Amino acid sequence: KEIMVSGVAYDVNVAKIALFDVPDQPGIAYRLFKALADERVNVDMIIQSAKRNHTNDISFTVVQDDLGTAVKVVERIKAEIGAGDFIFDDGVAKVSIVGAGMITRPGVAAMMFEALADAGINIEMISTSEVKVSCVVKGDQIKQAVQVVHAKFDLAAD
Amino acid sequence: KEIMVSGVAYDVNVAKIALFDVPDQPGIAYRLFKALADERVNVDMIIQSAKRNHTNDISFTVVQDDLGTAVKVVERIKAEIGAGDFIFDDGVAKVSIVGAGMITRPGVAAMMFEALADAGINIEMISTSEVKVSCVVKGDQIKQAVQVVHAKFDLAAD
Numbered sequence: 001k002e003i004m005v006s007g008v009a010y011d012v013n014v015a016k017i018a019l020f021d022v023p024d025q026p027g028i029a030y031r032l033f034k035a036l037a038d039e040r041v042n043v044d045m046i047i048q049s050a051k052r053n054h055t056n057d058i059s060f061t062v063v064q065d066d067l068g069t070a071v072k073v074v075e076r077i078k079a080e081i082g083a084g085d086f087i088f089d090d091g092v093a094k095v096s097i098v099g100a101g102m103i104t105r106p107g108v109a110a111m112m113f114e115a116l117a118d119a120g121i122n123i124e125m126i127s128t129s130e131v132k133v134s135c136v137v138k139g140d141q142i143k144q145a146v147q148v149v150h151a152k153f154d155l156a157a158d
Numbered sequence: 159k160e161i162m163v164s165g166v167a168y169d170v171n172v173a174k175i176a177l178f179d180v181p182d183q184p185g186i187a188y189r190l191f192k193a194l195a196d197e198r199v200n201v202d203m204i205i206q207s208a209k210r211n212h213t214n215d216i217s218f219t220v221v222q223d224d225l226g227t228a229v230k231v232v233e234r235i236k237a238e239i240g241a242g243d244f245i246f247d248d249g250v251a252k253v254s255i256v257g258a259g260m261i262t263r264p265g266v267a268a269m270m271f272e273a274l275a276d277a278g279i280n281i282e283m284i285s286t287s288e289v290k291v292s293c294v295v296k297g298d299q300i301k302q303a304v305q306v307v308h309a310k311f312d313l314a315a316d
């Protein structure tokens with residue numbers, strides 16, 4: 001059956017930032033991303049998972065040149081909103097599978113995760129859309145990550 | 159300046175599930191989503207944020223009819239991989255802004271978050287791609303969420 005993954009994309013110009021234990025109430029996400037926008041920080045992925053208590057974590061990625069500015073913003077906002085800790089890391093990269101309508105096919109994301117797992121590559125962040133499954137991994141593993149994902153979907157590596 | 163948001167999409171056939179404190183090591187994401195795929199569960203969003211210690215949380219959404227099956231799978235996998243707690247909720251819905259190349263424009267996501275914040279709507283989950291910013295909110299707030307996001311971007315509500 002057709003898997004419908006048309007390609008593997010990757011991006012090495014990636015830095016991740018995560019702000020932990022933010023108050024889970026209206027207006028918090030707005031304040032953080034408004035502050036980043038005011039500093040002209042280009043945010044790529046924004047990821048917020050579900051939580052069970054009254055706080056949540058928000059992580060996002062930026063281009064590496066924006067990391068310094070983003071960290072300053074996060075430090076200021078963290079104090080203003082009463083968040084907990086934060087971390088940042090520019091030693092990461094993003095690998096994605098792209099395809100039309102694939103995300104609703106059971107198993108496509110699992111195949112990508114399997115390729116990375118079999119290569120011993122830890123998945124740090126995951127985000128999806130109908131046409132894309134993106135994983136953030138350690139930067140020094142991106143070459144191998146792209147290779148094994150290509151191979152898993154029988155796509156010729158570029 | 160052009161904001162490039164072409165529309166607001168929403169989906170009320172949404173249930174969220176979150177599995178907490180999964181071991182943050184290769185193979186875990188694979189095992190969870192392989193098990194779901196084997197049961198033909200259609201997964202929409204997959205969200206995993208960054209973490210600072212040796213565990214992570216993984217949340218995802220499914221169509222409401224698949225929630226029962228998904229919960230059984232998560233219960234079994236939770237035991238197998240040694241994860242912590244999990245939660246699920248079918249009283250949620252998804253609202254998204256869609257547009258070409260908008261996610262890299264600072265401020266577009268912040269505007270969507272502002273619209274929801276001003277309406278007192280709490281954002282439970284966030285996921286983005288280059289052409290889409292999606293927020294999961296309480297199901298009984300979806301109508302208002304769609305209205306205020308439409309208004310924020312000067313789009314006529316359908």
Ligand SMILES: C[C@@H](O)[C@H](N)C(=O)O
Pocket residue numbers: 022023024025026027028029030048056057279280281282
């Ligand atoms: C955590 C953050 O997303 C919050 N729930 C908000 O609505 O802004």
Ligand SMILES: C[C@@H](O)[C@H](N)C(=O)O
Pocket residue numbers: 117121122123124180181182183184185186187188206214215
């Ligand atoms: C938490 C989970 O994503 C794990 N890091 C994995 O690679 O499968």
